[in-house]
Amino acid sequence: MPQLNPLKWFNMFTYSWLIFGSIIPMKIKQITWPSLPESKKTQxxxxTPWSWPWA
Structure with a gap:
């Protein structure tokens, strides 16, 4: 029965994590955003002071 052979499933698990860990992050880093966020004003x-009518 193929379910009892752990070597085949371990190899599939290892190869899939190699793909997730090496190829996908490089593709995500290549994404460019259409516009960069603007910096907020520092000032x-x-x-103006509020003038209370009863003060």
Whole structure:
């Protein structure tokens, strides 16, 4: 019975993880984003003091 032969399944497991660990990360690194995110402004807007009518 082929289910009892662990060598065949271990080889398949090893080869599949070699593919996942070597080829797929290289393909993911090649993806280019259409636009880079812009940096946020470092200056905060000045707030004007609120004039309370009862103060």
């Amino acid at each position: 905060k807007p000045k707030a």
